[in-house]
Amino acid sequence: MSAEFERFKAAHPKAVQAGLGAAAQVYAKEVKEYLKRGYSTGDYATGKAAESVVVSEPFQEGGEWCVRVGSNDRVTLYWEMGFVHVGSGRFDRVEHWQFALDESGPAMQTAFANAYDAAMQAELG
Amino acid sequence: MSTVSTDALYQLIVTRLLTYTDPDGHTLAQNIAGRLWRLAPPDNLKATDYPFGIIALKSPQMPDGSGQIKITATLEVMFFGRPVGSHTAIEALGDRAVAALITWRDATSGLVWIQDAVTQSLPTYAAPADPDVQQVRVTAALSCYPTLLTRLSS
Numbered sequence: 432m433s434a435e436f437e438r439f440k441a442a443h444p445k446a447v448q449a450g451l452g453a454a455a456q457v458y459a460k461e462v463k464e465y466l467k468r469g470y471s472t473g474d475y476a477t478g479k480a481a482e483s484v485v486v487s488e489p490f491q492e493g494g495e496w497c498v499r500v501g502s503n504d505r506v507t508l509y510w511e512m513g514f515v516h517v518g519s520g521r522f523d524r525v526e527h528w529q530f531a532l533d534e535s536g537p538a539m540q541t542a543f544a545n546a547y548d549a550a551m552q553a554e555l556g
Numbered sequence: 557m558s559t560v561s562t563d564a565l566y567q568l569i570v571t572r573l574l575t576y577t578d579p580d581g582h583t584l585a586q587n588i589a590g591r592l593w594r595l596a597p598p599d600n601l602k603a604t605d606y607p608f609g610i611i612a613l614k615s616p617q618m619p620d621g622s623g624q625i626k627i628t629a630t631l632e633v634m635f636f637g638r639p640v641g642s643h644t645a646i647e648a649l650g651d652r653a654v655a656a657l658i659t660w661r662d663a664t665s666g667l668v669w670i671q672d673a674v675t676q677s678l679p680t681y682a683a684p685a686d687p688d689v690q691q692v693r694v695t696a697a698l699s700c701y702p703t704l705l706t707r708l709s710s
Contacts, residue, residue: 505682512678512693513596513610513634514685520601533615 438555444496446550448489451498453546454539455486459500461535465527470510480507559666559702562613566594568662569631569698570611576656584609584652587645588635597636606689607637607646609653613698626701631657631670633694640680643690650675650692657696667701 432440463484469476483504489496502508513524558564570592574585584592591597591608598605616629633653637646657673673696680687 505679508679509681509685512691514681514691515601515636515689517683517686520686521599522597522601524596529614 439551442551442554445554446547447496449550450543450547451489451496452486453542455498455500457539457542458532458535459484459486461538462500462528462531465531466507468527470525470527471523480504483507558664559668559700565668565700565702566611566613568668570594572660572662573609573611573633573653573656576652576659578652578655582652584649584656587649592633603638607635607642607649609636609649610634626699628700629698631696631698635692635694637690637692638686638688640688640690643677646690646692647675647677650677650694653694654696657694666703669699670696671699672697 463481466481466484467476467478469480480502483502485501485503487499487501489498491497507528510523510525511528513522515522559568574588574590574592575583577583588607588609591605593608593610595610595612597608597610601608610633612632612634614630614632616627618624619626619628633650635646635649635653637643637649654673654675657670660668660670662668673694675692675694678691678693681689681691
């Protein structure tokens, strides 16, 4: 293999990680905006759910690079998956994470591409 | 039964889920009767409403290169049961739904098929959620060459 290819091969994983990190930040920002609105009327929104959004470092799983955006606040899981209120039997579901993902897809792709290109240029010149 | 509209497609999927007979001779309809609702159950659920399911088609897309005649979406079926001890029975509903979906190809009007169907038990919730309710989530990738359908709701 050529030296040029070897340089590309060495730079690629770091660039992918940079791209994933950038894309994850786009999604995290979008989902925080959704969560700030609260659920149902929004009257009880405290900002706690938005503040709970965390972004992992890029990691490898099954031979692929991944990044995880999530929350350790269980209430966000209840609302995203839907739940039955204790006592009243009322069902509620507000899918902020899903809608944020659907909406931010193109922006995430752009952020990934830009960060990937910048990292490759920085590495390869 | 057809793929002529979003409503028709939902009916097609619901019929498949409820009427599929697994190798042990069981159907979902035996357990949940017709309680497989679209998007949400009725208000003020009663004890007699359990177990039940909710079905939704999510993130509809027309993939690049399909000439805008193919639609893909994530199919989600969520099963709810109570009390806590019913978890095994609710998981069995998820297994049956997966079997019904992965063995399904429908070409009676348009073409519909399913891939990557999986079932997952959700953790037991705490207040304000009812901690007696058990949830199992089934997701699958739906592909469809519809007869006329150009969009999917939700």
